[in-house]
Amino acid sequence: xxxxxxxxxxxxxxxxxxxxxxxxxxxxxxxxxxxxxxxxxxxxxxxxxxxxxxxxxxxxxxxxxxxxxxxxxxxxxxxxxxxxxxxxxxxxxxxxxxxxxxxxxxxxxxxxxxxxxxxxxxxxxxxxxxxxxxxxxxxxxxxxxxxxxxxxxxxxxxxxxxxxxxxxxxxxxxxxxxxxxxxxxxxxxxxxxxxxxxxxxxxxxxxxxxxxxxxxxxxxxxxxxxxxxxxxxxxxxxxxxxxxxxxxxxxxxxxxxxxxxxxxxxxxxxxxxxxxxxxxxxxxxxxxxxxxxxxxxxxxxxxxxxxxxxxxxxxxxxxxxxx
Amino acid sequence: xxxxxxxxxxxxxxxxxxxxxxxxxxxxxxxxxxxxxxxxxxxxxxxxxxxxxxxxxxxxxxxxxxxxxxxxxxxxxxxxxxxxxxxxxxxxxxxxxxxxxxxxxxxxxxxxxxxxxxxxxxxxxxxxxxxxxxxxxxxxxxxxxxxxxxxxxxxxxxxxxxxxxxxxxxxxxxxxxxxxxxxxxxxxxxxxxxxxxxxxxxxxxxxxxxxxxxxxxxxxxxxxxxxxxxxxxxxxxxxxxxxxxxxxxxxxxxxxxxxxx
Numbered sequence: 001x002x003x004x005x006x007x008x009x010x011x012x013x014x015x016x017x018x019x020x021x022x023x024x025x026x027x028x029x030x031x032x033x034x035x036x037x038x039x040x041x042x043x044x045x046x047x048x049x050x051x052x053x054x055x056x057x058x059x060x061x062x063x064x065x066x067x068x069x070x071x072x073x074x075x076x077x078x079x080x081x082x083x084x085x086x087x088x089x090x091x092x093x094x095x096x097x098x099x100x101x102x103x104x105x106x107x108x109x110x111x112x113x114x115x116x117x118x119x120x121x122x123x124x125x126x127x128x129x130x131x132x133x134x135x136x137x138x139x140x141x142x143x144x145x146x147x148x149x150x151x152x153x154x155x156x157x158x159x160x161x162x163x164x165x166x167x168x169x170x171x172x173x174x175x176x177x178x179x180x181x182x183x184x185x186x187x188x189x190x191x192x193x194x195x196x197x198x199x200x201x202x203x204x205x206x207x208x209x210x211x212x213x214x215x216x217x218x219x220x221x222x223x224x225x226x227x228x229x230x231x232x233x234x235x236x237x238x239x240x241x242x243x244x245x246x247x248x249x250x251x252x253x254x255x256x257x258x259x260x261x262x263x264x265x266x267x268x269x270x271x272x273x274x275x276x277x278x279x280x281x282x283x284x285x286x287x288x289x290x291x292x293x294x295x296x297x298x299x300x301x302x303x304x305x306x307x308x309x310x311x312x313x314x315x316x317x318x319x320x321x322x323x
Numbered sequence: 324x325x326x327x328x329x330x331x332x333x334x335x336x337x338x339x340x341x342x343x344x345x346x347x348x349x350x351x352x353x354x355x356x357x358x359x360x361x362x363x364x365x366x367x368x369x370x371x372x373x374x375x376x377x378x379x380x381x382x383x384x385x386x387x388x389x390x391x392x393x394x395x396x397x398x399x400x401x402x403x404x405x406x407x408x409x410x411x412x413x414x415x416x417x418x419x420x421x422x423x424x425x426x427x428x429x430x431x432x433x434x435x436x437x438x439x440x441x442x443x444x445x446x447x448x449x450x451x452x453x454x455x456x457x458x459x460x461x462x463x464x465x466x467x468x469x470x471x472x473x474x475x476x477x478x479x480x481x482x483x484x485x486x487x488x489x490x491x492x493x494x495x496x497x498x499x500x501x502x503x504x505x506x507x508x509x510x511x512x513x514x515x516x517x518x519x520x521x522x523x524x525x526x527x528x529x530x531x532x533x534x535x536x537x538x539x540x541x542x543x544x545x546x547x548x549x550x551x552x553x554x555x556x557x558x559x560x561x562x563x564x565x566x567x568x569x570x571x572x573x574x575x576x577x578x579x580x581x582x583x584x
């Protein structure tokens with residue numbers, strides 16, 4: 001009995017860690033789409049870049065026999081926080097480069113190019129083995145404060161770390177979005193020409209939005225890497241890297257950071273438990289297909305939300321400027 | 324009349340704008356005298372709005388010169404001409420639909436400290452102080468224009484006439500030298516039109532702002548504008564006082580379709 005409860009709690013803790021990491025991605029996407037109207041279908045790009053950057057920065061260079069099996073461009077063996085910071089910086093810089101190339105495109109074309117860039121980055125990591133060990137990826141990534149508690153209880157520590165990052169990002173975003181800066185982003189979202197006629201440099205504000213959102217996603221990627229302690233390119237496929245996050249933000253409430261967090265927890269809960277559910281519903285012959293039925297499920301969920309409740313559960317507040 | 328006592332605030336010299344083979348603006352030259360309401364009229368397709376788009380920097384001109392307060396502005400973009408003191412409205416009124424009326428106005432003042440994210444993060448007190456000043460100014464404007472009861476409404480939910488008033492309030496938030504009004508009276512009922520005309524006159528008499536106004540409703544234009552410039556097919560057809568323009572046979576011809584009546 002005691003072990004059963006222990007099992008449930010440890011499941012809930014690891015669920016909460018993943019949901020919180022997704023909440024960070026969802027808040028990053030909210031900067032892009034919710035506040036600025038940037039149709040970023042390439043969340044996975046910054047997820048991957050953040051995860052790989054932190055992994056390479058914090059892990060030691062493989063030595064001895066291991067060096068024959070694990071190839072990586074560098075391994076700096078730096079502390080966890082340095083890895084997270086590096087992830088944010090790399091994602092910010094890449095976002096600026098991407099922005100210079102793509103931000104003058106209109107919505108639909110921006111979506112296509114960000115999706116394409118994200119896939120290119122994933123395939124690049126997959127094929128260039130010298131960089132981060134190709135399809136096998138990197139394993140045994142260092143975890144912060146690991147010696148503090150027995151390994152079985154480590155997720156409690158990590159949950160606190162992730163919640164601290166989530167809270168910090170939430171507070172920083174709330175202050176930014178309710179300031180005149182956030183107001184300009186919303187003006188750009190509503191009508192670029194009008195924002196320009198009001199003297200705002202539309203391109204520069206879009207660039208800032210893209211960079212800030214990407215940095216947040218990069219932090220999320222780094223937190224994911226050190227939680228799972230192993231990353232490989234298949235993690236960053238469009239479904240898990242991008243579209244599940246769109247479902248989260250859309251369900252929770254586009255334009256509202258509380259909604260972004262709420263949506264992440266709900267969708268991740270549905271996702272985590274739907275396998276059990278689907279296994280109970282579908283005939284045994286279809287059991288092996290259950291994971292794929294979940295894909296349909298996420299797509300269906302997104303469509304239903306968009307039709308029934310386009311503002312999401314919480315939705316954007318009417319008067320956002322509050323300073 | 325008493326034109327050109329001061330040097331012009333806006334000056335156009337042989338301005339041309341083509342779209343493919345179409346000469347939308349075909350060699351326009353005129354001066355706008357400061358602190359007056361200059362009207363710009365002409366039949367559909369005359370190139371009035373295109374000319375506004377060129378002056379305000381939304382479009383780049385193909386040739387010619389535009390000077391504002393003696394300074395060339397023809398290579399500046401839309402947001403840059405705004406910072407020179409030039410503010411414009413749009414033919415079909417544009418507003419930030421999913422933002423409140425109050426936020427629509429609070430956006431406008433230039434050079435807000437809080438538009439820099441690090442200022443908002445690390446100097447919140449400074450931003451807060453400026454923000455409350457901007458809010459007061461916006462509320463004052465809404466009171467004077469009669470939209471105060473709608474301050475928390477989404478701008479997209481306003482009626483056509485209310486949107487025109489909002490547009491006017493926005494220009495007042497900008498503190499401009501020159502306002503380009505593109506058909507401010509379109510979609511406005513007669514009583515609102517009188518309010519609008521009064522407000523535009525006030526801008527000039529009380530704040531010393533110069534206005535260049537495109538109009539379709541002859542009543543509004545003839546009522547508030549002097550002088551009036553007439554455009555037809557990309558060219559300037561006539562220029563003068565309302566009486567001169569009204570009695571000009573060429574103007575009658577383009578408006579009445581060649582009957583000469």
